Amino acid sequence: MFVAADSDRVGxxxxxLFHSSIDVRVDSAALIEIVFAGIRSLDFRAQISDARKIFEGVVRLVLGEAASAxxxxxxxxxxLIDRLVEFEKCDTERxxxxxxxxxRIPSGLAAFAARSLTVPTLVIIILTISDRATEYTAGALLSLCSNSELTRREAMAAGVLTKLLFLVQSYCxxxxxxxxxxxxxLLRDSWPEDTIANSDDFACSDVVPYCFCS
Incomplete structure (x- = not known):
């Protein structure tokens, strides 16, 4: 709390995060994560931090495969996941x-899978921001769900089925x-028996070729 209590130190x-040395940027990001992990008050976090600057710094870190790791x-x-819903449209896309x-890197995929907010947050984003955002989100969910049965169950619980059925029939x-x-x-085996996806009406719909093609 010594650092967190002083907005100048946090600043x-x-x-x-914008230092010329990648090592300095990484160490700074790690330290910021430690500081914020110890702050429970959301109001206090908002008072001592500049969300946009932190966001810009983290995005810069992600550029390039080596820097991404x-x-x-x-x-x-x-x-990225914890602050995702706080940004404007253009920032959300970034x-x-x-x-x-x-x-796309194993450690990154594992890190997202370990966050309980990742799947529910991504499901919320589908079809709510932009076509590009939906494309990024669908790709991320596909990777996460391909890697874990638990993640597939989390996605179903978050309502991904309805979002995807709308998506395949949209103008995206x-x-x-x-x-x-x-x-x-991929999620076919996880569909509850009483969902529209398993109904006779669904079997005759235009969505079927998308879902059950070989």
Whole structure:
């Protein structure tokens, strides 16, 4: 709390996220994560931090494969997911682009899977921000669900089925639809028996070719 109690010290740590040295940026991000983990009051967090500067610094860390691995070690996955719903549309797209980059490396995918908020937050984002955001989100969910049965159950509990069924029939990008189709096929065994996906009406719908194609 010694650092957290002084906004100037926190501000200095945030400024180090933009240092020319990647090692300094990584160490700063890791220290910021430790400081904020010890603060339970959301109001206090808001008072001592500049969310936009922290966001910009973390996004810079994610650029490049080597830097991405270091960003994961510094706690980037937690920062991105925990702050995702707080940003404006353009910033949300950038966060999701960063998530898309990090989930491509094993340590990044594992870090996102370990966060209980990851799947519910991503499900909420589908079809609510932009086509690009939906595309990034569908890709991230596909990777996460491909890797874990537990994650698939979490996605179903968060309401992903309804979102995906709307997505494949929407005017979203073809890439987003393809990812949604793959995710629906992956989740097929997890569908509850009483959902529309298992009803006779669904079996005759236009969505079936997307979900059950070989």
């Amino acid at each position: 200095y740590l945030v400024s180090l 270091q960003a994961v070690k510094a706690g980037a996955a937690k920062v 966060v999701l682009a960063s998530v898309e980059l990090l989930r 990008t073809e890439r987003a639809k393809r990812k949604a189709q793959m995710l629906l096929k």
